[in-house]
Amino acid sequence: MIIASHILHEVEAITQSYILIVNSRLLAVGSAKEIQDRLIDSPMKYTFVCDNCHRLSQLLIDRQLVDSVQIIEPDRVTISSRRVRDLIRDIPSWAEEEGVTIREMHSPDDSLQAIFTSLLKIHRGED
Numbered sequence: 001m002i003i004a005s006h007i008l009h010e011v012e013a014i015t016q017s018y019i020l021i022v023n024s025r026l027l028a029v030g031s032a033k034e035i036q037d038r039l040i041d042s043p044m045k046y047t048f049v050c051d052n053c054h055r056l057s058q059l060l061i062d063r064q065l066v067d068s069v070q071i072i073e074p075d076r077v078t079i080s081s082r083r084v085r086d087l088i089r090d091i092p093s094w095a096e097e098e099g100v101t102i103r104e105m106h107s108p109d110d111s112l113q114a115i116f117t118s119l120l121k122i123h124r125g126e127d
Helices: 008-014 032-038 053-062 084-098 112-124
Strands: 018-022 025-030 044-050 068-073 076-081 102-106
Touching: 008 112, 018 032, 018 112, 025 032, 025 112, 032 112, 044 053, 044 084, 053 068, 053 076, 053 084, 084 102
Parallel strands: none
Antiparallel strands: 018 025, 044 076, 044 102, 068 076
């Protein structure tokens, strides 16, 4: 089945495998996870819910793992990072060593629309 649409959340609800094309140029093929794995070194946003966001933010800045940090609420911080592999690998042990309890970690970049937007930025030379 082939579906052509600009309403990506609808496509995402129907299928788990995609061919993303812009202006007749193939951007990516695969599942959202497979495509996102190829974008691992592109800037990605993550939101953490934790007990000490100021300490977590300082830890990430000191270790040069983030491009930006925004403390949204006392227990919620959003970061942007190009070093996602290092971040995911190292943050559990660093947080434990520093006594920071992370209750949640999620990425708004997980949707097909966010992945497509990242691919477009790369295609346009914006990243």
